[in-house]
Amino acid sequence: MIKIKSLCILTMLLLTGYTSHSEVRLPKLISNGMVLQRDTKIKIWGWASPGERLTVKFNNKTFKTITASDGKWTVTLPAMKAGGPFTMKIDGTNQILLSDILxxxxxxxxxxxxxxxxxxxxxxxxxxxxxxxxxxxxxxxxxxxxxxxxxxxxxxxxxxxxxxxxxxxxxxxxxxxxxxxxxxxxxxxxxxxxxxxxxxxxxxxxxxxxxxxxxxxxxxxxxxxxxxxxxxxxxKTPANTTGSHPPQDQGLSEKWFDPAYTPKEWRRIAVPGYWEDQGIHNLDGVVWYRREINIPQSMLTAQAKVFMGRIVDADVMYINGKQVGTTSYLYPQRRYTIPGGVLKPGKNLFVVRVTNNTGKGGFVPDKPYQLIAGADTIELTGYWQYKVGLVKVPQRTSTGGGGFAAQNQPxxxxxxxxxxxxxxxxxxxxxxxxxxxxxxxxxxxxxxxxxxxxxxxxxxxxxxxxxxxxxxxxxxxxxxxxxxxxxxxxxxxxxxxxxxxxxxxxxxxxxxxxxxxxxxxxxxxxxxxxxxxxxxxxxxxxxxxGPVFQSAAIDDHKITVVFNSVGSGLATKDGEEPQEFAIAGADKVFVWAKAKIEGNKIILTNDEVPHPMYVRYAWADDPVNPNLINKEGLPAAPFRTDKP
CATH class of the missing domain: 3.40.50.1110 (SGNH hydrolase)
Structure with missing residues (x-):
């Protein structure tokens, strides 16, 4: 019975990662260059063999502890003022020296x-x-x-x-x-x-x-x-209704990025822009873009970068057959440094392979699309040529993990x-x-x-x-x-x-x-x-x-709005009258209000609303001009008084 009990204890220690010879180990946070919180007691903790005696030396003081039966240990240091750098030495079976601590x-x-x-x-x-x-x-x-x-x-x-x-x-x-x-x-x-x-x-x-x-x-x-x-x-792997051999990207197999490739049946398309807005209906897949850009000799003496705005969803960019950049998802702006020797004077072939998985695909408007070298810039907006390399066919998936993402789970x-x-x-x-x-x-x-x-x-x-x-x-x-x-x-x-x-x-x-x-x-x-x-x-x-809504007073044909956090006073960032204020009567049909600053208040009126009851400010996904600020330059917070 004693042997069986001892064996169980040993097995538990092995499973938890602790043996009689476990070295002292620290969490990743407790490491070189760390910043410890001032003016409060400081915990230093880690793991070692059960019952191991440990010594922690820090800021000319020594602290001792014994590892618990589960292999955990903790030392509590007294509160300290801001300062450093300090070193910390932890002694047990092994020694750990941490430096540059603040x-x-x-x-x-x-x-x-x-x-x-x-x-x-x-x-x-x-x-x-x-x-x-x-x-x-x-x-x-x-x-x-x-x-x-x-x-x-x-x-x-x-x-x-x-x-x-x-x-x-x-x-x-x-x-x-x-x-x-x-x-x-x-x-x-x-x-x-x-x-x-x-x-x-x-x-x-x-x-x-x-x-x-x-x-x-x-x-x-x-x-x-x-x-x-x-x-x-x-x-479980989602069911594949298209067979065991998924469709291939024709552009990759035929090397559409290669200057030696002869383009056939390519069509014109504007960049920036989404291809669904330019005659391509509901396409998820891969679309290739190409354009020849004339580059003067003067631009080849400086480090060159190409800005390709944002692309939905993913892209690979080639210049003269060489890959110069790639991004796997839609959010980052594409800013690629072009290696030396890729560009040449005269015509240069720019090719972008764009992959879109859902929704509209292509180049997001109102972003920079440029080739930059030193003080010189070439705009890359305008018409390019395109060709579809791969059309993705919607697939039926199993009832298992379609769309399941562990990082999104409670x-x-x-x-x-x-x-x-x-x-x-x-x-x-x-x-x-x-x-x-x-x-x-x-x-x-x-x-x-x-x-x-x-x-x-x-x-x-x-x-x-x-x-x-x-x-x-x-x-x-x-x-x-x-x-x-x-x-x-x-x-x-x-x-x-x-x-x-x-x-x-x-x-x-x-x-x-x-x-x-x-x-x-x-x-x-x-x-x-x-x-x-x-x-x-x-x-x-x-x-x-910035200004925060406090209260609204109704006085017949006008509404007076009072704010907290007005600082030195209310103002607008552009010097114009306050924008993005809307008022409504009992019907809650909102119309834009004429807004006027009077001291630390806003007076709102509209002849179409003789008896206003409710007010909203900057109530939109993306308000056009939310220009109300305090004189310290901080913006007013959006609000409404017609809460459900």
Whole structure:
């Protein structure tokens, strides 16, 4: 019996990864170059052999502990002031020496792609900022994307702390970097950015099982995803109704990118533009574009780049038969550096292979399409030739995993990308997310406060500042007052503001109609920094936001709107009368209002509405000119008074 019991214990230790000779191991976050949170007790933790005695030396102090029976150990360091760099030595069976450690403020940066978007993707707009970045006191840690639908995990699979220097800055989240830079310029305290974000993911993926208990539909999905039978089912390969040999791209087999290829039966098409708008009906597949570009000798002496705007969905670009760039999905702007020796004086063959999987395919309008070399530019807009290389036939799939994406499942990212961070001391949270949830604003108005409460509880920071970005303008502009799902979603985001120690960075003016990832990341980061100054650093003198609706008074034929956060006073960014205000009577038929600033109020009238009752501001997917600001230059938040 004793032998059997001993064997069971040994088996358990082997299965959990711990043996009597396990080396001391640290989580990925506890590593060289880390930033530890100032003015609060600091946890250092890891794993080793059960019962192992460990010593941690840091900042001229020594701390001792013994590993628990499950192989885990924790040392709690006293609160410290900002400073560094320091070293840390951990002694057990083995010795670990960590260097270049700073004490400062640590922010969890999370959300979807607009929090992901790196400085590299906005390198044209922020070329000067990238070139001049040299602040080793700002550190950034990317949490490697991974999912787990079963249970919270103990560690993240990878990541490194990197300094805000030219060699690394292109990898930083643009919003997070500009946030940190603004705070450092004011407070000169080291800033640590832990970026745990994933493009296209919904809020429920970032929430714990406990926080979803009051959302039965989502909780049911959590339970379903833990069912082994279901998980096995979604792994099944979709049925292929086109046979065992999928269709081939004729353009690849015939090498349409090769200058030696002789084009036959190619047709004319405009770039930019979608092919569905130019005589190609409902085509998903591969379309090839080609054009000969004359390049003067003078452009061959400088490094050349080609800008191909945005392409839906994926592309491969060839110049004179050489591949110069490729992008596998629709969102990034195409900015490819052309290797030396590819271009030649005179005619050059430009070929783009475009793959579209659903919806309209082609080149997004209102983006740069240019060849640039030094100070010279050649426009690449205009007519190209096209030919279809592959037509995708819709397929029937099995009932298994069609459309199933693990990263979009409730709790899947909390378990794998938030739970492993919980021991790490932090200052607060930055949250830029929502595009994936715009279809359900009423649900989001409840989900976000639930997540805020849950994260604060899990990190044991009940008052941690939670700063979030309200979605910017996006999609087609409507020149008449209309209903808007995105406007309703912005309202749902703002529903979290009554939660203590929250703040919202308004970005309604920072969007682009044809890009869900607008270039204006610096403005967003700096507005988050202003929110932090007031919410996290308690600077009550700072004007942290633009005008926020307070109340509306009806006086017969006019409505008077009063705002909070007017700063030095109301103004408009273009010096014109306020735009994007609409009013309605009892029938709720909205018309544009004549708006006039009187002190810190807006007076709204329209002769067609003799008895106005309701008012809206910037209530649209992408308002044409939301120009109301305070004199500090911060935009007013969209609002409506006719809430359902």
């Amino acid at each position: 004490i400062g403020d640590v922010w969890i940066c999370s959300g979807q792609s607009n929090m992901v978007h790196q400085m590299e993707l906005h390198s044209v707009r922020y070329a000067k900022e990238i070139a001049s970045s040299n602040n080793p006191a700002i550190r950034h840690f990317w949490v490697t994307n991974t999912t787990n639908m079963l249970a919270p995990q103990q560690d993240v699979p990878g990541g490194l702390w990197k300094k805000a220097e030219p060699a690394n800055i292109r990898e930083f989240s643009a919003v997070a970097y500009f946030f940190a830079d603004a705070l450092y310029q004011k407070y000169h305290v080291p800033i640590g950015l832990i970026n745990s974000s994933w493009g296209g993911t919904p809020i429920e993926a970032w929430m714990s099982d406990e926080s979803l208990k009051t959302f039965p539909d989502l909780e049911n999905i959590v339970m379903r995803n833990r069912d082994t039978a279901f998980l096995n089912q979604i792994k 709790t899947a990212l909390y378990n794998s990308m938030i739970a492993p961070l919980l021991n790490y001391g932090i200052k607060g949270f930055l949250w830029y997310q929502g595009e994936a949830n715009t279809g359900k604003p009423a649900q989001y108005a409840k989900l976000q406060p639930a997540m805020i409460a849950d994260w604060r509880q899990k990190f044991q920071k009940p008052d941690a500042p939670f700063l979030f970005v309200q979605l910017p303008g996006f999609m087609d502009m409507n020149y008449l007052p209309s209903e808007s799902q995105w406007a309703a979603f912005r309202e749902a985001q703002a529903a979290s503001l009554p939660v203590p120690n929250t703040a919202m960075a308004v970005a309604i003016d920072a969007g682009e109609w044809n890009d869900i990832h607008p270039d204006a990341k610096k403005e967003v980061g700096q507005r988050l920094a202003l929110a932090a100054e007031k919410t996290a650093y308690h600077d009550n003198k700072v004007v942290a936001s």
